Every structure is written in structure tokens, then in C-alpha cells.
Amino acid sequence: DTGVSQDPRHKITKRGQNVTFRCDPISEHNRLYWYRQTLGQGPEFLTYFQNEAQLEKSRLLSDRFSAERPKGSFSTLEIQRTEQGDSAMYLCASSSPSGMVQTQYFGPGTRLLVL
């Protein structure tokens, strides 16, 4: 069990550019979640997958945001035409199928700065 990994850990981009983040969950975890965390606040839910199916999306996820999990393993989160307001920490978490309440295990996050 190597934990949830995220890549890159840091990203600086200019406004208007597209960025893509990757999340590798703990192996055999069927659920994968994306959250966004801005300074001084708790994580805010963006979306989650069960296997390859995207089951829930937050209203925070505007048309410029898209997430995929094509083979039910790793996931990508893409932000198109970035804006300064997108600057935040993007957290990924995964959980296993066992048990009624699935504990989410978080990755280290990707910190995005849009200039």
C-alpha cells in the first residue's frame, strides 16, 4: 500500500492556460474523489468516481473543469482557460469498497498558482 499519489505537487501557470493533474489511488480502491481547498478553508467537494463512472459533480465544477477515470484506476482533472480564482490546492482521495462508511485516504495534493 503506497498511498494516494498526485502529480505534479506544484503547478504555476499563466491565466488562460490549460492544466492537467493526475491522481493515482490506492490499488483496488474503487472510489476516487476530487476536492479543492483554498487558503483558510476546508476542502470542498468537486466530484467522485466509482470505478470509471462519474457519479456526482459539484456545482463548483464549472464547464472549464473536467475529470476522467477511464479505466477505473488513475484519474485526471483538467482545468481549461485557467483563471486566478482557480488558484488552490487540489486534493484527491480514494476509498475501498469494504464497509458501509468508506474512509477516504487523501493524497498530498497539487498546489496550483495561476498568475
Place this chain on the structure above:
Amino acid sequence: AQSVTQLGSHVSVSEGALVLLRCNYSSSVPPYLFWYVQYPNQGLQLLLKYTSAATLVKGINGFEAEFKKSETSFHLTKPSAHMSDAAEYFCAVHNTNAGKSTFGDGTTLTVKP
């Protein structure tokens, strides 16, 4: 709808003193509640969780929390603070149907020598 309120964005205690971090929740269904800790530039680490079994939940690093339905609270405590406990703490309520957790805004714990 679910929500979490963490009372006190900053808490400061002396080393060896009691730690008390407050969390109140709102949930339309029986809640599943979590406390996480976050160190600078890192992800969230699970401290403990309440899943409708025992109301007093013990977690890692000497932390525990008590679920009080009548008060809609899930406060986090530790009898004796260590310097290494300095971090940000988040309370969260989980919605199993929607598959998401709703987090409070966090409490920054400072431990003074």
C-alpha cells in the same frame, strides 16, 4: 443538506495542556463524522471516525472524540498536548448517498512550549 461548523479558527494551548477542538454538524440523516489533521503542504490524515457504533471514539496520537446527538456535536480532545500536535484540524460529515464529505473551515492548533 449537511454542514459542519468548527468553533474557533485558532486554538492555542501550552504543551501538556488539554486540547479541545469544537465541531458541530447538521445532517438530515444519521451522520458519519470524521476528524482529519493536515500538516503544512500535505494532504489530510484521518484521526478518527464515528460510524454509529460507540459514541466515544478513540483515534491515533491520543486523540478521541465524543458524539453527542442531542448537542449535534463531535468535539475532539486530547488530554495532554505535544508540540507535534501543532497543525490544522478538520471536522467532516460524510454523505454515503452522495459519496462526498462536507468539511468545516478548520481549526489551527498552536502548542506553546
